Amino acid sequence: MNFMILGLIIVGFTVLYLVYRNAMQPPALPGPMDEPERPIRPSAPNPLLAALGRTRELFAGLFDRGRGEREALEGLEEALLRVDVGAKTAAALVEEIKGAPDLKVALRGALKARLAKLDSRLQITGAKPHVILIVGVNGSGKTTSIGKLAGRLKAQGKTVILGAGDTFRAGAIEQLKVWGERAAVEVIAQQEGSDPAAVAHQTVESAKARGIDVVLCDTAGRLQAQKALMDELGKVRRVIGKIVPDAPHEVLLVLDATMGQNALSQARIFKDVAGVTGVVLTKLDGTAKGGVVIAIAEEFGLPVKLVGVGEKIEDLRDFDPNGFVDALLPD
Numbered sequence: 197m198n199f200m201i202l203g204l205i206i207v208g209f210t211v212l213y214l215v216y217r218n219a220m221q222p223p224a225l226p227g228p229m230d231e232p233e234r235p236i237r238p239s240a241p242n243p244l245l246a247a248l249g250r251t252r253e254l255f256a257g258l259f260d261r262g263r264g265e266r267e268a269l270e271g272l273e274e275a276l277l278r279v280d281v282g283a284k285t286a287a288a289l290v291e292e293i294k295g296a297p298d299l300k301v302a303l304r305g306a307l308k309a310r311l312a313k314l315d316s317r318l319q320i321t322g323a324k325p326h327v328i329l330i331v332g333v334n335g336s337g338k339t340t341s342i343g344k345l346a347g348r349l350k351a352q353g354k355t356v357i358l359g360a361g362d363t364f365r366a367g368a369i370e371q372l373k374v375w376g377e378r379a380a381v382e383v384i385a386q387q388e389g390s391d392p393a394a395v396a397h398q399t400v401e402s403a404k405a406r407g408i409d410v411v412l413c414d415t416a417g418r419l420q421a422q423k424a425l426m427d428e429l430g431k432v433r434r435v436i437g438k439i440v441p442d443a444p445h446e447v448l449l450v451l452d453a454t455m456g457q458n459a460l461s462q463a464r465i466f467k468d469v470a471g472v473t474g475v476v477l478t479k480l481d482g483t484a485k486g487g488v489v490i491a492i493a494e495e496f497g498l499p500v501k502l503v504g505v506g507e508k509i510e511d512l513r514d515f516d517p518n519g520f521v522d523a524l525l526p527d
């Protein structure tokens with residue numbers, strides 16, 4: 197009898213202990229089988245994919261299996277010419293990838309290697325203000341790009357002032373003011389016809405006095421008076437440099453991608469005189485001449501830093517060299 201009671205007590209305690217242990221145990225970690233199905237997060241879409249649509253089209257079908265290498269290489273060279281990579285570079289690229297087991301992979305690699313040589317990031321230094329001068333021919337998209345860049349910098353929490361340095365074209369000052377309103381940044385302007393260097397001076401002085409982060413200075417783009425324009429740009433540069441040492445920190449040449457190879461002659465003219473540090477390639481949307489990015493890098497050693505992909509304030513993209521090549525030659 198005593199044994200039975202003792203047995204019951206032991207069983208009772210064992211049950212109580214097991215219940216207690218179970219309650220105190222941390223919840224079991226889900227094993228591989230229990231893991232709830234997690235949706236695979238799609239990586240961010242390549243921002244250049246849409247803009248390069250028409251350029252990419254020219255490569256369609258060129259990498260299809262079944263084509264002989266010679267035929268494939270001929271097709272590729274022609275496509276590279278048509279997207280305005282430039283004749284010399286197109287020939288060099290084809291020569292480089294000849295004999296590769298996978299031509300697309302090889303071409304991607306060759307293009308990326310060319311673009312990787314240049315620093316395509318738009319960096320805002322600690323200088324106050326960091327001064328960016330925007331140059332380029334008429335209608336290339338200078339004022340629009342300034343507006344877009346101002347909007348972008350503002351969204352990043354930076355303070356920005358625009359200088360209405362195109363005092364030549366009627367309506368140019370008004371156009372910059374409209375962009376200033378859109379981006380919610382101040383515009384420093386004088387009368388039409390006034391000295392652009394005086395406007396640049398006033399803008400940079402004002403930005404310096406108020407601790408503004410970035411100055412974006414517009415310029416006139418008349419190319420017909422080349423010598424005068426270059427003298428003017430030189431004067432603007434000198435004036436800015438007297439107020440902030442090392443300024444302008446960046447001189448962005450705005451080129452219209454639809455001009456293709458013609459944009460290169462503009463780069464040639466501006467590069468040395470204006471001390472260009474990088475390119476804003478506009479109107480990449482709607483052109484098949486996106487290959488000009490490669491030509492600009494090859495012929496002038498100039499990096500494309502920003503690309504315009506439309507007319508709206510948000511239509512400005514950082515230029516990511518690898519993203520550009522992947523958008524041109526996707527899997």
Ligand SMILES: Nc1nc2c(ncn2[C@@H]2O[C@H](COP(=O)(O)OP(=O)(O)OP(=O)(O)O)[C@@H](O)[C@H]2O)c(=O)[nH]1
Nearest residue numbers: 334335336337338339340417478479504505506507
């Ligand atoms: N589709 C498209 N249009 C653009 C882009 N960038 C500028 N544009 C258009 O190009 C035209 C000329 O742009 P502006 O910014 O006035 O050019 P600008 O270089 O300042 O010209 P000037 O002041 O005459 O020297 C405008 O109609 C813009 O809307 C772009 O990236 N894509």
Ligand SMILES: [Mg+2]
Nearest residue numbers: 338339362368
């Ligand atoms: Mg303008």
